[in-house]
Amino acid sequence: MDLNVRSKMRDYVVQRLSLRGDHSPVEDDELLFTSARLDSLDAVEIIMSLEMDYGIDFARINFDLTQLDSINAICDLVDAVNA
Numbered sequence: 001m002d003l004n005v006r007s008k009m010r011d012y013v014v015q016r017l018s019l020r021g022d023h024s025p026v027e028d029d030e031l032l033f034t035s036a037r038l039d040s041l042d043a044v045e046i047i048m049s050l051e052m053d054y055g056i057d058f059a060r061i062n063f064d065l066t067q068l069d070s071i072n073a074i075c076d077l078v079d080a081v082n083a
Helices: 003-019 038-054 071-081
Strands: none
Touching: 003 038, 003 071, 038 071
């Protein structure tokens, strides 16, 4: 697993949450969208970042939002696509 992916995604999530006044800690396995801590705009921004930074073509994979629902899930997705 690329620690850079984990660090980048964790920083992004913390930044988005702090903009909303949510300064609670974020665990790598915490559900972010299911819990409504992040919303659909955040999902679009994460998808765009993953497409640009890691070459993931979401139109070609069998994608669903659960693949972005935690920092661990995002890292697993990047690993699986780039394997």
